[in-house]
Amino acid sequence: YLCANLCTLCMLFLISVKMFLPLSSQAYLSKFYRDLNATKFRSRMMPDLEDELKAMQKFFGLEVTGKLDSNTLETMKQPRCGVTDVARYEHFQGRPRWKQSVVTYRITEYTSQLSKREVDATITNAFQLYSDIIPLDFKQIYSGTADIMILFKAGYHGDFYPFDGPTGVLAHANAPGPEQGGDTHFDEDERWTLSSRDINLLLVAAHEFGHALGLEHSNDPLALMYPTYQYINTNGYTLPRDDRLGVQALYGKCFL
């Protein structure tokens, strides 16, 4: 038994020597690129780091070297969404979506960095990006259980995905469904703004609501559902084409 453990340790050592991956990069790959199905029959202790690195480089359109080059390292350092990039589909598996015509949401904990009124207005605007183009309406409620429960909280906040302090993961959301389905969490350790400074709440909320409506990450760098954060002017902002097509494929078009 001891010998088996020692062997595992040796192999881990060999793998890390072979890959020269710093622990922070290994953590990034295990968080966003570990394909649970692929490692099911292999020891969870021995992920194929090179494969994961290649999958990540392919997703971001980087040169697929399987090595931790400077472009790859830069990409890993960018602030991003906490949902994984493994399933590169337009929709979550099984295409979950809301079946009702009105989806309710409730903000249970606000950020201390913006006024309540600013947060309410920004969340309304983020949902409106979708209700403008699909036959779905969103209604804010102030008590009881809503379809989409929203909160701002740092660190551990009641699920298996504690937040990680400033930058890194900014927020995450669940696919549509009962119970926690659609629930959307924002990392209170970020500096939330309504401008180009720091992290713009409208852009992150609109991205997370894409997940809450059934959209997966897109590898189109112009898409809102691209996994990393990038500021774009939010004045008169409408959903990019890729996201519009993705969400209309689930809910149909809105005929006003």
Ligand SMILES: [Zn+2]
């Ligand atoms: Zn995301």
Ligand SMILES: [Zn+2]
């Ligand atoms: Zn969470």
